[in-house]
Amino acid sequence: MDFLESEEIGLLRDTLRKYLAKEVPAAKAEQWDREDRIPAEELRKLGELGMCGLCIPEEYGGTGFNVMAMTAAVEEISRHSIGLGSYFFMCAGYGGLNIAESGSAAQKERLLPLLAAGEIAFSYGLSEPGIGADLGNVATRATRDGDRILINGAKRWTSAASMNQYIYSLVRTGPESDRRRNLSFILIPTDAPGVTVTDLAAMGHNGTPLADVTFDNVELCIDDVVGGEAGWNNGWNVLAGPALEAEKLAPASLALGTAEAAMAEAWEYSQNRVQGGKRICGHQTIRHALVEAKTQLQACRLMLQQAAWLVETRRPSAVATSMAKLFVAERCREVVLSCQQVMGAYGYANGFQMQRYVRDIIAVPIYGGSSTVQKNNIANLLRLPRE
């Protein structure tokens, strides 16, 4: 067993650290947080660094199926901005990984080079006003007449729909009776006639704004179904495929990067703040809080790396990825809140980054399969009897 990260991933981290230190200073991340928007050129620059094609085959401009490297990239970027980390994954993961794994030949030809270059990104259209965790019951509907399809319905919490070029949407394409079989993923262009996007405000995780999206007689064709004809009524299998395993790792890496940044700020602050005649890092409660947080982060990092390795080597990974999503999101939330306490009122007020990390981390256990949903998944996958 070798616990060292590969030389390639070490190099990738090094490249990203140098780039982000220069190109994404705290002031820029604060601006994206305030404006709840990240300029498209930031994604293109990550494309130029070769980051967007980490899960795209070489013939389409990428470097293969590097799930561990992609997880490391999301973590590094999120140390600076969880918004940029999410935007990056909407290109490299939602886009590159999904199309490489499930797209038709024509979709790969057309979309993968653009995704590898960071020119386009996909939003995820899963949730609906009436549907959260219960995805098998999505109500947005597509009807088919030959090769022509017509889509009507509404999606909710569609992050960055007002920035991205496509919504990777789960829609019902047959009778509701067999709720998981009659579903398909359709790539709906955000500029198609009949698509309306309305941004929604939220407390944090800014930069990729949440949005309500409505589809009013949006007319597309069978080539827009992910996987083409073979993807019609095959949405549940597409959702449950290898891309889902990698996607559970994205929120975990976003959380890890955010919590590492919070830890770094509290660690440094504790050495500058003097109370009771000594630096607060000399008080045992603060020392223990920081060390406990660091220990939790080390456990998170190892769990995430092991789950990413299972996915990358195409071993069974559903339990490991669900456990990683559950554990890392929950522990990182605790770590950030504990680091905030270390900084007292300065961890709450504007001026330091900590208040942003707190607003950002709160969301992670909710999305990408909530903690409750992951617990249900793990119990079911491990066949724990209900009675």
Ligand SMILES: Cc1cc2nc3c(=O)[nH]c(=O)nc-3n(C[C@H](O)[C@H](O)[C@H](O)COP(=O)(O)OP(=O)(O)OC[C@H]3O[C@@H](n4cnc5c(N)ncnc54)[C@H](O)[C@@H]3O)c2cc1C
């Ligand atoms: C920052 C952010 C970004 C998001 N981005 C996107 C996006 O890009 N695309 C997208 O489609 N969605 C997105 N979402 C939505 C997210 O995926 C949903 O919020 C999530 O699926 C939960 O759905 P819900 O909020 O409707 O909660 P509900 O499903 O209504 O659940 C409410 C509570 O009940 C619990 N619960 C639900 N079902 C069960 C059950 N069977 N057993 C036990 N407990 C249960 C849940 O864990 C939760 O605590 C985002 C959310 C946030 C906060």
